[in-house]
Amino acid sequence: MANKTKNPKSARAKQDVRTRLVLNFPGFEQTDSLAQLGRLRYGAELTGKLWGYELAQGDLQHDECSHHTVAEFTANAANWSTQTRLVQFRWNDIVHAYEKSGFPGGFLKNMLKYFAFFTDGTVKRYRKASKRYWGFTIFPVLLALIFAALTWTALWFAAAPVWLYFIVIPLMTLLLCKWPGDYLYVPLTIADWGFARDMVHQENQEIEHRFEEFSRTLVEEIKASAHDEIIIVGHSFGSLWAVSALSKALTQEPELLKNKKIRFIALGSSMLKIALAPAAKFMRDHWQKVMSEPNLFWHEVQTKDDLIAFYKCDPFKTLKIKAPETQYAITKIRFSKGMAKKRYRSMRKSFYRTHRQYILYYDKRVDFDYMMRLFGPFDTKDLAIGKTLSEHIDQSGMLV
Secondary structure (H helix, E strand, O other), X not given: OOOOOOOHHHOOOOOOOOEEEEEEEOOOXXXXXXXXXXXXXXHHHHHHHHHOEEEEEEEEEEOOOOOEEEEEEEEEEOOOEEEEEEEEEOOHHHHHHHHOOOOOHHHHHHHHHHHHHHHOOHHHHHHHHOHHHHHHHHHHHHHHHHHHHHHHHHHHHOOOOHXXXXXXXXXXXXXXXXXXXXXXXXXXXXXXXXXXXXXHHOOOHHHHHHHHHXXXXXXXXXXXXXXXXXXXXEEOOHHHHHHHHHHHHHHHOOOXXXXXXXXXXXXXXXXXXXXXXXXXXXXXXXXXXXXXXXXXXXXXXXXXXXXXXXXXXXHHHHHOOOOOHHHEEEEEEOHHHOOOHHHHHHHOOOHHHHHHHHHOOOOOOOOOOHHHHHHOOXXXXXXXXXXXXXXXXXXOOOEO
């Protein structure tokens, strides 16, 4: 008798995850943890309308003295239900300090830190790793040159004496970096680079203290977890906070991840922004320590839409970090596939809004939906390596 092979599509999809712990690290923005959670909940509720679940929020734990907020969520669908404990970390106060460091004093101070990435060879490494990110890196320089050229042209038409050029061009270039530079995100971008340089050289003690605090929180949450899955999310600079905090947590508790199912989602990661700097060996060591954990799976999500990330780059091969290819996946997505045309076009007007889209909702069903990874019924690793949401959840939200 011939062997009968069961058609996998005829079997009802299995709910892999009923309880989940999410440890969420945001990027470089001033939004606090309560507002971040509000934005997340709004996006998850809209996502529920697409995928057929209803989201309910339970307990909320917020302490102004700590730098994280905890919220409990339940996603209920026709034949599945998932409980998510979400720990939202915050470092918006540190971001605020860099963005409000003053003009022109703070701006010039951060500008010098920005140029240090050119002089130590880091920008050259960026170009080798990702030409798109290199383009983003030199954007402030190109803009300053345009401002200087416009000023020079105005002086030339005015037949100004040569000595005046040496005074007016630097002064007007600086003023134009503030306005209209504000509308082109020049001060924000330079503040971001100032923060990055301080992280490279470990010069800001507030950053170092926050790493320690975050690592203690990770130890507490992971040790107490009995969830089916633990997801660590790092958006942009959040990946750096998450990796460093987890590495320090593992130093305190070497067996922390034993018997745990750990998934790391890196969204538009800025890991290479720091790790490619020659002086940032500590960050490369942190990353290697994290990737040496056999229970951790890393999912790198990249998009051509985003200029503020290392598109088409394998960060592990770039840094020669030892990690078996079965321990990580790199997924390239296009935001346009999941967004309404009008919303997509509006987003594309700002590269910072585009960079934030990784952690927002989509208008259409797409298999790379972020909210479905936080609140859905499937193992994040399975989704990263090929399992599709659309094949296993029907229009009413039922597992099929």
